[in-house]
Amino acid sequence: xxxxxxxxxxGPPLAHQSSRVEAGMLGMFLFIASEIMxxxxxxxxxxxxxxxxxxxxxxxxxxxxxFVALINTCILVTSSFTIHWATQSIxxxxxxxxxxxxxxxxxxxxxxxxxxxxxxxxxGFAPHDGAFGTIFYCLTGLxxxxxxxxxxxxxxMTVRAFRGHFSAESHHGVEIGxxxxxxxxVMWIVVYATVYLL
Amino acid sequence: MKLPRSEAEAYRLLLLTIGYFALIVAASWVNRWLGLAVFxxxxxxxxxxxxxxxxxxxxxRHVEHRSTEGERRILVIANETVQGGALREAIAxxxxxxxxxxxxxxxxxxxxxxxxxxxxxxxxxxxxLRQAASLRALERLGVEARGEIGDAxxxxxxxxxxxxxxxxxxxxxTHPEGRSHWLETNVVERARARFDVPITHVVVDLAAxxxxxxxPD
Numbered sequence: 001x002x003x004x005x006x007x008x009x010x011g012p013p014l015a016h017q018s019s020r021v022e023a024g025m026l027g028m029f030l031f032i033a034s035e036i037m038x039x040x041x042x043x044x045x046x047x048x049x050x051x052x053x054x055x056x057x058x059x060x061x062x063x064x065x066x067f068v069a070l071i072n073t074c075i076l077v078t079s080s081f082t083i084h085w086a087t088q089s090i091x092x093x094x095x096x097x098x099x100x101x102x103x104x105x106x107x108x109x110x111x112x113x114x115x116x117x118x119x120x121x122x123x124g125f126a127p128h129d130g131a132f133g134t135i136f137y138c139l140t141g142l143x144x145x146x147x148x149x150x151x152x153x154x155x156x157m158t159v160r161a162f163r164g165h166f167s168a169e170s171h172h173g174v175e176i177g178x179x180x181x182x183x184x185x186v187m188w189i190v191v192y193a194t195v196y197l198l
Numbered sequence: 199m200k201l202p203r204s205e206a207e208a209y210r211l212l213l214l215t216i217g218y219f220a221l222i223v224a225a226s227w228v229n230r231w232l233g234l235a236v237f238x239x240x241x242x243x244x245x246x247x248x249x250x251x252x253x254x255x256x257x258x259r260h261v262e263h264r265s266t267e268g269e270r271r272i273l274v275i276a277n278e279t280v281q282g283g284a285l286r287e288a289i290a291x292x293x294x295x296x297x298x299x300x301x302x303x304x305x306x307x308x309x310x311x312x313x314x315x316x317x318x319x320x321x322x323x324x325x326x327l328r329q330a331a332s333l334r335a336l337e338r339l340g341v342e343a344r345g346e347i348g349d350a351x352x353x354x355x356x357x358x359x360x361x362x363x364x365x366x367x368x369x370x371x372t373h374p375e376g377r378s379h380w381l382e383t384n385v386v387e388r389a390r391a392r393f394d395v396p397i398t399h400v401v402v403d404l405a406a407x408x409x410x411x412x413x414p415d
Contacts, residue, residue, distance in 0.1 A: 026316075077216065084209045178205030182212045189212070193219040198226055198233070 028176055032183050035146070039187055042139050046194065049131045059132040062125045069196050072115045073188065076147075079108035080185045083154075087178045093168035095161070102158040105181065109151045116144050136195060143184070143191050150184045153177045218244070259357070261395045264364030270296035273359055274343070275303045275352055276371035277380075278328050285371055285400050286339040292367045292398065300343035301363050302336065304329040305355045313350060322347050352385050353392065360393060368397045375401075 049055050058064050086101025120137075127137040157177045160166065166174055218240055226233025265271045270293040274285070289298060308321035329345040336343045348355025356368065370386050372378040380386070386399045 077212075080209065080212050084205065087205045175205045179208040182205070182208035185212050186215045189215050189219055193223055197223045 024172065024176060028179055032179075035183070035187075039139075039142065039190075042135070042142060043190075043194070046135045046139060049135050053131070055131055057132060058136075059130055062123075062129070062132070064136075064196050065119055065123060066196050068115065068119055069192055072112050072119075073192050075108050075115070076112045076185055076188050079105045079112070080182055082108065083178050083181050087171070087174050090161075090166050090171045090174055091168060095164075095166075098166060098171075098174065099158070099161045102154060102161050106151060106154045106158055109147055109154060109181075113144060113147050113151065116140065116147075139191050139195055143187055146184050146187065150177075150181050153180060256392060258394055259360070259392060261360045261393050262364045263366055263395075265296075265299065265366050268297055269299055270367070271299045271301070271363060271365045272367045272369060273301050273303065273356070273363055273365035274369045274371060275305070275348070275356055275359070276332060277305060277307065277352075278332070284402065285369065286336075286341055288369055288398050288400050289341055292369070292396075298341070300336070300341060301359060301365070302329065302332055302343050302345045303348040303355050303359045304332065304345065305348045305350050305352050308350045321350065352380055353388055356389055356393065360395075365395060368393065368395055369400055370397060371400045371402055373401070374403045 050057050082101045082104040084101075086098045086105065089095075089097025089101055125133045125136075127134050154177065157173060160173065221240060222233055222237050225236035263271070272289055272292050274289070289300060292298075304325045306318055306321040306325040308318055312318070312321065325347045329347065333343055333345050346359060348358060352370075359365070360368075368389065370380070370389060372380045372386070375381050386397065390397050
């Protein structure tokens with residue numbers, strides 16, 4: 001900070017911060033790091049139940065709806081493509097692309113969440129049906145909660161996009177929301193691969 | 199490990215994650231032990247990419263000059279060694295025939311824990327004290343300068359100052375070899391490789407009260 005700048009500044013002192021990482025971005029990194037630790041604790045429980053205790057996965061007589069989850073995975077991964085398209089569009093000043101990308105991403109995220117709720121209703125076991133059921137619901141439910149949060153963020157991003165916010169020069173809100181949505185997708189890939197496929 | 203710093207980087211991370219798990223799942227369907235082997239190989243590859251390539255120097259950055267006609271912008275970076283005639287001579291030599299506009303950057307040295315906790319107030323307060331002393335020392339030498347507090351990493355502090363100040367010359371003031379942490383970490387050479395402006399190294403031995411100018415050539 002320039003030594004002579006103090007005299008011109010009004011209000012509370014400017015916050016000290018490193019220039020290596022922008023403050024908002026650092027906040028998102030710390031949030032995602034805490035989320036990785038949260039998911040990590042559930043995956044540790046999964047590891048102990050399945051590998052250390054040797055619990056059959058899925059525990060008979062239950063079955064996991066692998067195909068429905070695969071369709072859901074495709075929907076969620078596609079939603080990452082559309083939010084990437086939305087971000088790239090606004091970087092080029094294409095507002096229609098941003099709006100269409102955000103609406104499509106929101107709709108696909110909502111479809112994923114509704115499909116997961118239908119899956120819960122039909123899967124045939126509950127969280128109290130042994131360690132397998134508990135871990136399944138904890139991991140997929142925790143992820144579902146994150147999708148819900150992501151949908152809330154997407155909703156406000158979409159509303160802002162239709163109200164004329166964001167531009168080629170100023171689209172930080174889209175970047176941050178996009179990072180969160182990709183994080184949600186990355187976590188689903190991990191959950192789907194470990195819980196349903198491996 | 200390098201975290202994604204933009205939506206585009208997060209998108210690439212997602213694609214890599216899909217590829218990573220697709221290979222592991224496909225291999226484990228062939229044979230469970232093959233799946234484990236693919237997991238180990240890919241994970242080691244990811245770790246090597248993340249932690250094993252830190253020594254690659256960053257590309258040279260073009261510094262936009264912001265000096266007006268008849269003006270010479272000189273960026274001085276020093277922790278506590280802005281004293282002595284050598285520095286004054288270096289500045290006088292660099293700005294010969296021009297009006298010198300000098301910016302002194304003092305890095306806010308901090309512990310790694312405090313840095314990551316964004317607890318920089320103490321480090322900045324200390325840096326401001328050192329900087330005030332540096333500016334007084336330069337004033338006594340007849341050099342008019344203004345000050346700025348920079349990042350704890352001298353290269354990062356230079357990078358930030360280059361963006362906002364647009365210098366024509368950079369002067370790095372250090373302690374002599376053996377007592378300078380910056381020389382131990384090759385700050386001067388790394389700065390010369392990183393910025394496309396002339397960089398002068400001024401060695402100030404505060405204990406022996408001697409100074410020395412080391413130009414690149």
